[in-house]
Amino acid sequence: MTTWVLISLTRPSAHLWDNSGYRQQVSLDVGQLRADTPGCEEIIHLNNAGAALSPRSVTNAVTDHLRLESQLGGYEAAETAADKIMHTRSSIAQLLSVDAADIALTHSDTSAWTKAFWGLALAGWFSSGGTVLVDSGVYNSHYFALLQAQQLFDLQIELMQLNEDGSLNLDDLDSRLDSSTKMVTATHVGTHKGAVSDVAQIGARTRALGIPFFLDACQSAGQLPLNLSSIQCDVATGTGRKFLRGPRGTGWLFVREEWAERMQPPGIDGSSATWTSLSSFELLPRAERFQEFEYPIAAQIGLGVAVSYALELGIEAIANRISGLSAKLRTGLQQAGAKVHDGPGPQSGIVSFTLPNVDCDYLAGQLKLAGINLSVTRAAWTRFDMGQRGLEAAVRASPHVYNTEAEIDYLVNQVAAS
Numbered sequence: 001m002t003t004w005v006l007i008s009l010t011r012p013s014a015h016l017w018d019n020s021g022y023r024q025q026v027s028l029d030v031g032q033l034r035a036d037t038p039g040c041e042e043i044i045h046l047n048n049a050g051a052a053l054s055p056r057s058v059t060n061a062v063t064d065h066l067r068l069e070s071q072l073g074g075y076e077a078a079e080t081a082a083d084k085i086m087h088t089r090s091s092i093a094q095l096l097s098v099d100a101a102d103i104a105l106t107h108s109d110t111s112a113w114t115k116a117f118w119g120l121a122l123a124g125w126f127s128s129g130g131t132v133l134v135d136s137g138v139y140n141s142h143y144f145a146l147l148q149a150q151q152l153f154d155l156q157i158e159l160m161q162l163n164e165d166g167s168l169n170l171d172d173l174d175s176r177l178d179s180s181t182k183m184v185t186a187t188h189v190g191t192h193k194g195a196v197s198d199v200a201q202i203g204a205r206t207r208a209l210g211i212p213f214f215l216d217a218c219q220s221a222g223q224l225p226l227n228l229s230s231i232q233c234d235v236a237t238g239t240g241r242k243f244l245r246g247p248r249g250t251g252w253l254f255v256r257e258e259w260a261e262r263m264q265p266p267g268i269d270g271s272s273a274t275w276t277s278l279s280s281f282e283l284l285p286r287a288e289r290f291q292e293f294e295y296p297i298a299a300q301i302g303l304g305v306a307v308s309y310a311l312e313l314g315i316e317a318i319a320n321r322i323s324g325l326s327a328k329l330r331t332g333l334q335q336a337g338a339k340v341h342d343g344p345g346p347q348s349g350i351v352s353f354t355l356p357n358v359d360c361d362y363l364a365g366q367l368k369l370a371g372i373n374l375s376v377t378r379a380a381w382t383r384f385d386m387g388q389r390g391l392e393a394a395v396r397a398s399p400h401v402y403n404t405e406a407e408i409d410y411l412v413n414q415v416a417a418s
């Protein structure tokens, strides 16, 4: 165990409204959170936007199932775990306030997003051409699919404009949405900065016009309340390893029933379709058609445990804790002479910064030597937004509930000394 990890055991609180309308105080016990998270003893982990430290219960669930596979056989172990896998789908559905029948488990955010996108394309949705609206935070893997689709279809890609305060320019959006709009895709929290987009403004419009709205919730799931019914998106995607604290190699896909039934997802197998005759197959209903037979069952079980852990803590309480730590970090970094690049508007737990005349990779490397995990975010991941701001790279720190105020101070002091 490293001796420089200063642990301050505070009990931050969130205020929640219960069903009867009373305001309740919900506390997170940071000491318990850290005791639940073995990695906290090893490192100051501020790369939760990359992959967070899993709670011990998640690792145990994964290794228990792997052990079962080695003892019983993979198929036989899966039979005993059917309810656990269903639990993963239903806990994700609870997190998102949607029906579990509309949740499919995937390997990553990208595999989820591309299955839904190409599901539309294979159903002929883009055959007559049209326009796709994207936001400036669009992640590279989603945009790559759009560029690939442009090689096949007469698709125009248009960028939704923002106001100076970071909010969506609704007049611009309204002027772009018309009968040629084939799809809108937006990012709740970009990979590269703190700003949180008001995506419900999009959903209200696309739902009224019958245009499919894809929401990238990869960085918001697990750190912010996420009610897809009120956001009114038709597709939402995320990954397990980030703020949800699940294992690597896991992801999830939500597709609203009406759209799922119209999609012809690529990569179907016996878990997503039935082979009805030599010249025909039938896709399974709703989200089942996006499932694949082969996936890391142990990891998917672990994801369910991670989501339950978050739900038990309470997403409001998690959001409150992360917001407090990241606000402290932003202030401290500015006082230390760093430039924070999080953009205007409401902020999440992603804090991007640069130091004048200090190379980002060098700085991240120095911080790693000081025992701090964080990452460098690059324009190649979000070319629109970082390109517009002339930013090639920024150091990205992303606290989670188990980080302490002392760890934030330690990072700030290291940056100040760099």
Ligand SMILES: Cc1ncc(COP(=O)(O)O)c(C=O)c1O
Pocket (backbone or CB within 6 Å): 107, 108, 109, 110, 111, 139, 141, 187, 189, 190, 191, 216, 218, 219, 238, 239, 251
């Ligand atoms: C905002 C955002 N969207 C999508 C992705 C892609 O996630 P995955 O690597 O699980 O496909 C990422 C990954 O960092 C991301 O930050």
